[in-house]
Amino acid sequence: QRMATVSLTMGGVIKSTSLLPGEPVRQGSVLATLENPDFITLQQTYLDSHAQTExxxxxxxxxxxxxxEQAASQKKLQQSKADYLSMKSxxxxxxxxxxxxxVEPEVLLKEGIQPFLQIKAPINGYVADVKMNVGKYMNVGDALCEIVDKSRTLLRLTTYEKDLADMKVGNPVQFRVNGMGKTVFKATLISIGQKVDEDTRSVEVYARVDTVDNQFRPxxxxxxxxMKEQASAEQ
Structure with missing residues (x-):
């Protein structure tokens, strides 16, 4: 939920982008523009169909x-209804x-056909793993980049089945981060895995970090x- 992969539902050539890894972006901001004649055709189809529907x-x-008023045959009425409903669909x-x-259809009706498709950020966060550049052709489903929202950080921890009896959601967690010295951070256990690894006899658990540091990286x-809820004994 806090990490998004930006991918395409329509292929095309990257027309413009200025993204750099680590750059902050806001939800809805334009990450790149895409060039594809099919995009123009789709817009034209919508506008033509909308006019015909009216x-x-x-x-x-x-x-x-x-x-x-019994001035028209039922056959003409049914044909007219069929034509209208077909074009409406x-x-x-x-x-x-x-x-x-x-693309919002209402905006298209007001502003007309747009030559390039705008690729927008789905969430707030920081840009990572940029895989696009100007002039590169991207296929449907290709990942352009990732966006990481660090406002809420999770720990994914490995523990062992022998510790499960004394572990429950809500337990406090203390942790240190490699490369950040002896600083101790705090978190809260929010999820305990339900499957034990057959080889290592380990279980994955997740904890929500209470205070996020800007130096944290996925x-x-x-x-x-x-920790136990009522004591400070190590599990």
Missing amino acids: FLEAEYLRQQALSA RVEAAAAQLKLLG GMYVTARI
């Missing part, structure tokens, strides 16, 4: 009024595809003590 809806309402399908790409190694 016309067919008016025609369908006209046929309804004529039918009520095309509009909804195109709108759904645009939303998957992060992947850092820590040494931790899981």
